[in-house]
Structures are given as structure tokens and as C-alpha cells.
Amino acid sequence: MRIGVIGAGAIGGTIAALLDRSGHDVEVTARGEHLAAIRSTGLKLSGGWGTHTAHVAAAETLQRAPELAFVTTKAQDAAAAIREHTALLAGIPVVIVQNGLTGLDEASALLPDSDCVGALALWAASYLSPGSVSVTTPSTTYLGSGDGPPTAATLLVARVLGAVMPCQATDNFTGCQWTKLMVNQINAMPAITGLSAQETLADRHLRLIVTASLREAVRVAISAGVHFGSLQGLTDPILRFVARSPLAVAQVVPLLMKRRMGRTPNPGSTLQSIRRGQPTEIDYLNGAVVDQAARLGIHAPINAALVGLVHRVEHTGEFVTPAEVITTIAPLL
Numbered sequence: 443m444r445i446g447v448i449g450a451g452a453i454g455g456t457i458a459a460l461l462d463r464s465g466h467d468v469e470v471t472a473r474g475e476h477l478a479a480i481r482s483t484g485l486k487l488s489g490g491w492g493t494h495t496a497h498v499a500a501a502e503t504l505q506r507a508p509e510l511a512f513v514t515t516k517a518q519d520a521a522a523a524i525r526e527h528t529a530l531l532a533g534i535p536v537v538i539v540q541n542g543l544t545g546l547d548e549a550s551a552l553l554p555d556s557d558c559v560g561a562l563a564l565w566a567a568s569y570l571s572p573g574s575v576s577v578t579t580p581s582t583t584y585l586g587s588g589d590g591p592p593t594a595a596t597l598l599v600a601r602v603l604g605a606v607m608p609c610q611a612t613d614n615f616t617g618c619q620w621t622k623l624m625v626n627q628i629n630a631m632p633a634i635t636g637l638s639a640q641e642t643l644a645d646r647h648l649r650l651i652v653t654a655s656l657r658e659a660v661r662v663a664i665s666a667g668v669h670f671g672s673l674q675g676l677t678d679p680i681l682r683f684v685a686r687s688p689l690a691v692a693q694v695v696p697l698l699m700k701r702r703m704g705r706t707p708n709p710g711s712t713l714q715s716i717r718r719g720q721p722t723e724i725d726y727l728n729g730a731v732v733d734q735a736a737r738l739g740i741h742a743p744i745n746a747a748l749v750g751l752v753h754r755v756e757h758t759g760e761f762v763t764p765a766e767v768i769t770t771i772a773p774l775l
């Protein structure tokens with residue numbers, strides 16, 4: 443199948459390399475040094491799903507019409523990336539692999555003639571260096587397109603992508619986006635401190651802050667009437683349990699997330715943006731919780747404080763010590 447991957451960074455590069463390895467005709471978009479490296483030595487995949495060098499066609503924009511496309515940019519870049527490809531994407535299934543709550547709706551509005559499918563990656567990947575990506579935690583990709591039974595496009599993507607990585611279609615994609623937003627509560631602390639997700643969750647004080655921001659986010663979602671979708675054993679009842687538990691008990695959920703990540707250090711996608719001097723997605727992660735709280739007329743002070751600290755690191759380029767994070771946020775717990 444002719445497959446286009448728009449924004450072949452950590453996630454898109456992994457998807458492109460795996461689909462190339464299984465025999466598809468893959469074209470990717472990339473820029474700068476990353477594009478030069480893919481063109482000269484190929485797109486190199488390593489880590490949990492094995493090694494492969496994909497000699498794929500690469501340019502700043504797709505050069506030919508694919509039969510299936512993946513948009514794998516960060517949330518803040520997706521609209522621009524889609525607009526550059528509107529004509530090529532018309533009429534085909536387009537998979538939006540993105541964290542946050544808005545990716546699928548935004549793409550569907552920009553591409554009224556395409557069958558847009560949302561994808562939530564529970565696996566983790568890192569951009570190591572130009573031309574090189576690595577899977578740090580293999581796991582499942584959840585697919586859907588709103589609420590209700592999977593569409594034909596979702597089933598097609600489940601078949602094509604499911605041949606190279608574990609995939610599951612869901613009939614509560616909106617609820618699953620919310621559950622993924624809860625999983626992404628682990629992203630802010632690495633971006634603030636420069637530590638891996640596992641290191642931040644191993645630190646008792648930082649873990650309690652992550653637990654408190656998770657609990658606050660779950661409470662906001664419940665107030666908004668969300669029914670969480672089930673992702674990898676994280677279910678609506680478990681998240682409701684977090685909402686009503688003391689932090690010392692609720693921390694079992696971040697601890698489980700840490701265990702699932704395994705031992706390979708996972709910086710998370712937000713710290714990776716910081717390391718490359720790029721804007722982060724934080725306004726679409728903890729920021730989405732703060733926005734939803736504001737719409738409900740309630741406060742989400744811990745999520746707001748984490749957003750503020752991530753923006754501070756983006757602007758100064760200096761990580762914040764765990765001690766300062768604890769001093770800043772402890773009064774809010």
C-alpha cells in the first residue's frame with residue numbers, strides 16, 4: 443500500500459519504519475538535518491520492536507498521493523501540516539496520532555472529504571538523533587473515530603497498522619482520549635526537571651505531585667461528565683477510585699504506569715521537545731485540564747502550576763530542581 447507519514451519524528455518515524463519493514467511503499471516528510479540523514483543513510487529504527495533501516499522516500503512535504511496517511515506532528519503543528527497536504531489527503535483515510543483532546547476533531551474539520559481516524563499511542567518512542575528513532579516501551583495503539591462502532595476506515599487502519607504493532611479499535615474514542623490525557627499527566631515532570639519519567643515517578647515527593655495533578659485532572663473530567671475509555675487496564679472505575687482516594691493510596695496508579703514503562707529511560711514526548719529547543723505540547727496536556735476546569739468555573743491549580751513550570755523551562759532553557767518543584771507545588775496539595 444502507498445502510505446504517507448507527515449511528520450516522521452519519534453512516533454511517525456517508528457510507524458514509517460515498521461510499515462516499510464512489512465513491505466509497504468512508504469513516503470515520509472521531515473525537515474533539516476533529520477531529512478538529510480533519512481535521505482543519505484535511511485530512517486533507522488531501534489528498541490523494543492527491533493531494528494530496521496528504512497530507505498524511504500523523504501521530502502519536506504509528500505510528493506505523491508498516498509492511499510493511507512498518518513499525521514504524526516505535535517498537536518500545535520498539526521493544522522499547518524494538514525493544510526500543506528489538503529489536496530493529497532482528500533478522499534483517503536487519514537490517521538491522526540496525537541495526544542490531547544482536539545487532534546481528531548481539528549483534522550476532521552480541515553479534511554471534510556477524508557475518513558479521519560484517531561490514534562492513541564500507549565507506546566513510547568524517542569528521537570535519538572537525525573535519522574534515528576527508538577522504541578523505549580512497546581505497547582498498544584488504540585484507534586477510533588468518535589463514539590460508536592469502528593468505521594470502515596478504523597478497521598482498515600487496525601488491519602494495516604495492526605500487522606506491525608498491537609492495535610485495538612475502541613467505540614469510546616472520546617473517553618479514551620480523556621484516559622490518555624490522564625496517562626500524559628506523567629509528561630510534565632520530566633519536562634520540568636530533565637529527568638526520565640521513571641526517575642520522576644521513583645521520587646516519592648515528585649510522585650505525590652504527579653498523583654495530585656492526576657487526581658485533580660480526573661476530578662475535572664468527572665465534573666465535565668466524562669466516561670473514561672479503557673486503555674491498557676486503566677478504566678473508568680480505577681480513575682474514579684483515584685478521584686476519591688488520598689494521595690498515599692492514589693499513587694498506586696502512577697506506580698503502575700512506571701512499572702509498565704519498563705527500565706529503558708522514557709523522557710516522554712514533552713521533554714524531547716524541550717531538549718530540541720522546540721515549543722512543547724503542554725497547553726494541550728495539563729493545559730487542556732486547566733481550560734476544561736475554567737469552562738466549568740472550577741480551578742485546577744496543580745495542573746496550572748505544572749503548565750507554568752514547563753513554559754518557564756521552555757523560555758529559560760534551564761531545568762528546575764526537584765527541590766524547587768516540591769517547594770513550589772507542595773502548598774497546593
Ligand SMILES: NC(=O)C1=CN([C@@H]2O[C@H](COP(=O)(O)OP(=O)(O)OC[C@H]3O[C@@H](n4cnc5c(N)ncnc54)[C@H](OP(=O)(O)O)[C@@H]3O)[C@@H](O)[C@H]2O)C=CC1
Nearest residue numbers: 449451452453473514515516519523540541563566567711
Ligand atoms: N514520543 C512518544 O513517546 C509519544 C508521542 N505521542 C504523541 O504523538 C505525537 C507526535 O509526537 P512525537 O513523535 O514524539 O513528536 P516529534 O517532535 O518527535 O515529531 C513530530 C515531527 O513533526 C514534524 N513537524 C512539525 N511541524 C510540521 C509540519 N508543519 N509539517 C510536517 N512536519 C512537521 C517535526 O519536525 P521538526 O522537528 O522539523 O519541527 C517532527 O519531526 C504528539 O502528539 C505526541 O504527544 C504519543 C505517545 C507517545
Ligand SMILES: CC(C)(CO)C(=O)C(=O)O
Nearest residue numbers: 563564565566708710711
Ligand atoms: C505514552 C507516553 C506517556 C509515552 O511516554 C506519551 O504519550 C508521551 O510521551 O507523550
